[in-house]
Amino acid sequence: MNAPVENSLSEAGLSAAGAAGFLHRYEGLRARLPGIGLPWLAALRDRAAEAFRAQGFPTRRVEAWKYTDLAPLTQTGFGEPLTPVESALPLPRHAAPKRVVFVDGRFSAELSDADVPVRSLARHLPELEGRLGALARTDDLPLVALNTALFEDGALIELGPDEDGGVVELLSVTRADRPVTAHPRHLVRLAEGARLVLIERSWGHGESRYLHSPVFEVEVAAGAHITHARIQQEASAGLHLSTVFARVAEGGTYDSFLLHVGAKLSRSEAHVALVGPKAAAHLNGAQLLGDGQHGDCTTFLDHAAPDCPSRQTVKTVLAGRSRGVFQGKIHVHQVAQRTDGYQMNQALLLSDQAEIDSKPQLEIYADDVKCSHGATVGELDENQLFYLRARGIPAAVARSMLIEAFLQEAIEGVTEESARAALSEAVAGWWERNAA
Amino acid sequence: MLKIEGLTAEIDGKEILKGIDLEVPQGEVHAIMGPNGSGKSTLSYVLAGREGYEITGGTASFNGHDLLAMEPEERAATGLFLAFQYPVELPGVGNANFLRTALNAQRRSKGEPELDAMQFLKTARARMKELSMPEDMLKRGVNVGFSGGEKKRNEVLQMALLQPRVAILDETDSGLDIDALKIVADGVNAMRGPDFSAVVITHYQRLLDYIVPDRVHVLMGGRIVQTGGPELAKQLEASGYGSVQAA
Numbered sequence: 001m002n003a004p005v006e007n008s009l010s011e012a013g014l015s016a017a018g019a020a021g022f023l024h025r026y027e028g029l030r031a032r033l034p035g036i037g038l039p040w041l042a043a044l045r046d047r048a049a050e051a052f053r054a055q056g057f058p059t060r061r062v063e064a065w066k067y068t069d070l071a072p073l074t075q076t077g078f079g080e081p082l083t084p085v086e087s088a089l090p091l092p093r094h095a096a097p098k099r100v101v102f103v104d105g106r107f108s109a110e111l112s113d114a115d116v117p118v119r120s121l122a123r124h125l126p127e128l129e130g131r132l133g134a135l136a137r138t139d140d141l142p143l144v145a146l147n148t149a150l151f152e153d154g155a156l157i158e159l160g161p162d163e164d165g166g167v168v169e170l171l172s173v174t175r176a177d178r179p180v181t182a183h184p185r186h187l188v189r190l191a192e193g194a195r196l197v198l199i200e201r202s203w204g205h206g207e208s209r210y211l212h213s214p215v216f217e218v219e220v221a222a223g224a225h226i227t228h229a230r231i232q233q234e235a236s237a238g239l240h241l242s243t244v245f246a247r248v249a250e251g252g253t254y255d256s257f258l259l260h261v262g263a264k265l266s267r268s269e270a271h272v273a274l275v276g277p278k279a280a281a282h283l284n285g286a287q288l289l290g291d292g293q294h295g296d297c298t299t300f301l302d303h304a305a306p307d308c309p310s311r312q313t314v315k316t317v318l319a320g321r322s323r324g325v326f327q328g329k330i331h332v333h334q335v336a337q338r339t340d341g342y343q344m345n346q347a348l349l350l351s352d353q354a355e356i357d358s359k360p361q362l363e364i365y366a367d368d369v370k371c372s373h374g375a376t377v378g379e380l381d382e383n384q385l386f387y388l389r390a391r392g393i394p395a396a397v398a399r400s401m402l403i404e405a406f407l408q409e410a411i412e413g414v415t416e417e418s419a420r421a422a423l424s425e426a427v428a429g430w431w432e433r434n435a436a
Numbered sequence: 437m438l439k440i441e442g443l444t445a446e447i448d449g450k451e452i453l454k455g456i457d458l459e460v461p462q463g464e465v466h467a468i469m470g471p472n473g474s475g476k477s478t479l480s481y482v483l484a485g486r487e488g489y490e491i492t493g494g495t496a497s498f499n500g501h502d503l504l505a506m507e508p509e510e511r512a513a514t515g516l517f518l519a520f521q522y523p524v525e526l527p528g529v530g531n532a533n534f535l536r537t538a539l540n541a542q543r544r545s546k547g548e549p550e551l552d553a554m555q556f557l558k559t560a561r562a563r564m565k566e567l568s569m570p571e572d573m574l575k576r577g578v579n580v581g582f583s584g585g586e587k588k589r590n591e592v593l594q595m596a597l598l599q600p601r602v603a604i605l606d607e608t609d610s611g612l613d614i615d616a617l618k619i620v621a622d623g624v625n626a627m628r629g630p631d632f633s634a635v636v637i638t639h640y641q642r643l644l645d646y647i648v649p650d651r652v653h654v655l656m657g658g659r660i661v662q663t664g665g666p667e668l669a670k671q672l673e674a675s676g677y678g679s680v681q682a683a
């Protein structure tokens with residue numbers, strides 16, 4: 001299986017496929033990784049590499065990976081991204097007036113706007129002891145372990161008490177002219193009462209298979225509020241495996257919306273802990289998958305304090321031979337009385353060959369809680385289609401109207417105007433590609 | 437002219453329309469009356485092009501265009517309009533967006549320029565005022581949370597905006613109080629003219645007091661069993677459909 005990869009190793013600088021290839025790269029790169037001179041960080045990286053060695057890439061025998069097969073990842077040999085970044089790199093339009101750009105996991109000052117409250121993580125590592133890695137678990141999450149071992153850079157956003165960070169776009173571009181991997185590590189810390197709208201987009205250029213595997217650690221202090229719109233628009237052969245950890249203190253809000261429209265294979269995991277009373281989480285999302293695409297939205301929500309509301313509506317639209325996955329686990333701890341949890345997963349199948357796997361999981365240890373969940377799977381409603389067509393609306397337009405309507409409920413929940421507009425635009429782009 | 441000849445249709449192998457013959461010349465309004473289950477809605481769906489019906493025989497044309505060979509949207513573009521007996525709810529589709537998309541789709545197919553949002557709103561508001569519809573109905577999802585009467589008025593609003601050349605109104609009067617009934621009738625009467633014809637399906641004579649038809653047809657058991665002038669409707673009101681069956 002590895003023969004062709006091994007053969008091209010020397011010319012293209014690719015490593016062997018599978019976990020061994022990544023570990024080999026870690027050994028080769030280690031001395032040059034940012035912050036390796038900091039003992040705490042070197043130890044963090046080494047422990048993570050060891051955790052990854054012990055676990056390897058997850059297989060479908062692992063419960064949490066039952067529906068998502070990482071074969072496209074484990075069977076590919078990857079190489080290092082090239083440097084430096086050409087400033088001529090074509091980029092998508094701004095989704096917010098201010099944006100920072102990361103190329104292949106590295107901050108690009110040239111492509112980024114000035115006066116954005118985002119810094120390059122790599123340049124501030126000495127300040128981050130005890131903060132970096134405070135939320136991200138590596139012992140049972142091999143992709144997070146891999147990220148911790150290999151990250152070179154990422155966004156560092158730290159807002160002081162009551163500071164308003166405004167709307168910031170974080171654009172991650174991967175140049176996919178060769179099979180490269182990028183493992184950016186982003187750290188977002190909102191002090192008490194701070195506010196931020198973060199529009200995070202993942203974008204790819206080129207035809208090659210590549211891996212973009214970011215990890216976010218998001219600290220939301222008491223009364224702080226973050227809107228995190230995540231737009232995955234990777235290139236068509238891309239692999240996107242992202243993990244977000246968020247911890248929300250009393251009265252704070254982590255309000256996220258995840259949109260999967262690109263990539264060959266994508267999985268976004270969110271691990272959100274509500275640790276103070278009245279902390280809130282919105283883990284909404286939509287997946288729009290066309291022929292040959294696989295999208296997986298997996299969430300773990302920890303209600304660890306009383307009086308916390310959580311809302312989760314995830315909608316998946318599947319065309320052609322595509323596969324969608326939704327896994328949503330809600331854990332209500334014994335202290336989390338008066339939890340108000342809502343989870344809804346809905347899928348719209350546009351083809352006979354599409355498949356959706358849905359796994360809600362509620363674990364409730366408190367007695368006074370309100371937790372509801374539901375799932376629906378359906379096709380476009382023939383009566384609705386006919387009604388639109390009977391008014392002279394062509395069938396293709398009628399279908400797109402109904403698909404948009406299906407998504408509307410999910411996107412409407414995004415109160416931040418710029419985030420909602422960026423999401424709508426990504427949805428429209430998907431529809432144009434899949435209309436036929 | 438709407439011309440139907442020997443039209444037969446079945447659903448799931450069960451014959452519902454058993455040979456319909458009907459001619460509605462341009463400029464005329466005809467009523468179809470008949471008891472529940474006689475095939476009135478089936479006829480209107482078949483003419484509008486809904487799936488699920490097997491047309492086993494006969495023809496239906498409008499101004500020489502073979503309706504049965506066209507997609508539903510093409511039928512609409514030639515000027516056919518069906519006011520649904522049970523208007524469909526479209527959650528998540530705004531009524532304004534729906535109306536404008538429909539109107540512009542038809543304008544495009546006629547080679548007319550599309551209306552922008554402002555032009556559309558102006559037109560829509562004027563029509564809504566005539567139909568005593570509150571303006572916020574534009575903002576709501578299509579028919580979502582509308583009362584029965586609001587749904588029917590929304591159908592008439594669509595007709596008023598789309599300006600069809602032949603309208604089939606399938607029990608647009610049912611569930612309306614007398615005031616709403618008058619408003620709906622005014623909406624239809626306002627469209628009457630040499631280039632507009634209508635088929636008004638009802639099983640109450642009441643509506644026909646306000647929309648006076650040129651001809652009245654009685655549909656029973658999938659066939660038109662009797663045709664007459666407006667007085668036929670009054671006669672049916674008095675003696676019921678039993679007398680027709682006996683005839």
Ligand SMILES: Nc1ncnc2c1ncn2[C@@H]1O[C@H](COP(=O)(O)OP(=O)(O)O)[C@@H](O)[C@H]1O
Pocket residue numbers: 447448452470471472473474475476477478479
């Ligand atoms: N989808 C359907 N499947 C099976 N039978 C149907 C269906 N729709 C209508 N029918 C039958 O066709 C007949 C005519 O119905 P319809 O056209 O709705 O009558 P009307 O509008 O005159 O009350 C009835 O016997 C009804 O039960």
Ligand SMILES: [Mg+2]
Pocket residue numbers: 476477478521606607
């Ligand atoms: Mg009927």
